[in-house]
Amino acid sequence: MTAPVQDFLVQARIVARDLRHRGLIQRALGKYEVARDRKQAAFGSWQSARQAAAETKWDAINHLDQYLDQFAQRLEARGTKVHWASNGAQAREIILGIIKSKGAKSIIKSKAMTAEEIHLNDAMEQAGYEVVESDLGEFIVQLRHEPPYHIVFPAMHLTRDEISDLFQRKLGSAPTNEPEELTMIARRALREKYLTADIGITGANFAIAETGMISITENEGNARLTAALPKTMITLLGIEKVLPELADLALFLPMLATAGAGQTMTGYNTMYGGPRQPGECDGPKEFHVVLLDNRRTELLADPEQRDALHCIRCGACLNVCPIFRNVGGHTYGTTYSGPVGSVITPHLRGLQDWKHLSASSSLCGACTEACPVKIDLHHHLLHNRRNAATGKPSVLERLAYHAFAFVANRPALWLFGKEVARLFQPLHVFVKGSYLDPARPWTATRDTPEMAPESFKEWWRNRR
Amino acid sequence: MVEEPPMTEREKILGRIREALTVDAPHPGTHGGHEPAFHFKGRPVQVAQPWLPPDGSTLEEQVARFRTASTELKTDFHFVESAEAAAAVLARIRDAGHWRRVATHNGELTTTATAALGLPVLTVDGGYDVNALEACDAGITECDALVAQTGSVVVNSRNAGGRALSVLPPHHVVLARREQMVGDLTAAFALIKQRYGADYPSMISFITGPSRTGDIERILVLGAHGPKQLTVICH
């Protein structure tokens, strides 16, 4: 067994039994589902809109070279410096290089999953810079030295009391159990940082090829401030974020809001096409865009699963996934969790270490159904399982199947076995779930069904 | 480009992409040999309009939609008959919020409206002190458009006082004219393209409701980082 799979199993066992966690997640996601359904119903046709979004992303991804080139050229034409990074190390080096050349001290950051992916904060902190996450959820998990729990709702696993305790310890604030008061504590702490930060770092939700713009979707206004006040702005994004035209956002902005959080429209959807332009009164003097590959081109090279790059990171597939809801976001041990994380992580970080994620699905298809860009998530999980199952089954497994086939092929033996089982089942309760139980892995967390008093065959015979 | 080394990272990445794309991927919905329900002629977004949330064709309908969508997101929306009535609304809000100073930018609507408030005014055009802006009780801006479909206000860095004016002060007030109401996002993007296609402002923002968060137990709190209040006064 490899380490990631062991961690997964241990964590999953703990979290799945944690009633506090269960309550929190079910409440939050229950609310989400109601809101999302209501917003989807307001669409003329949510299903047709999904098809349109999927086709648009298909066009973008299958002409990625042209669109990326166009995107970069348009940005450069208006004074933005575009950097290209093949992997995380290069991206970190580029960003640290910019920070160093500016003689910066403090950095304010708005939410960017790509930054999590390349462990940018660790790199900046190790280099001696102060980095503050400005998104409230990210700010909370940063104070806890934890990765985000969910790609859209980073602090979803915490109660207000836990957050209050955290703020008391780290910020010296007074205890409170009002979410409003807690938010204001963070607001005050962060205002200070915006006004003094030298560099603002953001992610991006979309990259518009036609006009050379990045688009950021957020509710809090923290990205707006991050992109307004510091003198230098850096945006880190994956190469798959491309959309062909500005007008495509008319489709994608409401769909992202609806699928992601059950909103008509997210609070701030902002497009940035350069540093401060002549005649504008504020904004950064320098704008750097860092395009990250980090093995996305490997996923691109697999035509079967290429559509996983259509992902707009809305989080809908996580929200509806029975596995995610039971084991929680941290159990995955990956930057991107839930169904989409299970699909792409084996590509991005190696099939051998992460193939177990393909099994973290009930194949119910809820993810595929929820995905606004129609990624075939559960088929991909199945496909990854097939790819992972290259080796021969273990001796024990083969023996078990041979034994089963042997018995199943001999009716008399089968009948005898059934009678024995019926006789002994009442005794099973004494060993159920214990180490003496031959069916322990199954019965440890499940009830054993009572054997029927007569088999179907017997019932059929008696009925005549 | 001549002085660049033979193989830049840009070329490497684009090269890998081209290599990968030599094999075609199936269109969405073709899994397992099924044909998709339909093929698009032209760009999908051009035919997608009827599938999106409704817009409204007359001004009355649009105003009604804007009201529904924006008040659901806690925008304070006023649709009034005249400039005088708009000024009266603004004065009421000034009193209710105990404003002591406001910030704005030069504009057809903003200049007269803020002058009439009788308060110290910080005008951001041509540069400003961030701490002074932070200390203002409200930021008063104009906009490009109001979007009926989503209840959004469209502002940009050139005609709405830069990037910070609409997010730094605790109250954002938008002054608009009824001609600025558009049906949906498609119309808003068409307008933006027509108006700025040759030279876009460095920032274009669709603002829908005041700043908000649900990061603590998914409970809605207004004023996470940006304004706690958003008022739209349209005449």
Ligand code: SF4
């Ligand atoms: S795979 Fe689809 S549902 Fe999941 S996060 Fe990406 S876009 Fe959303």
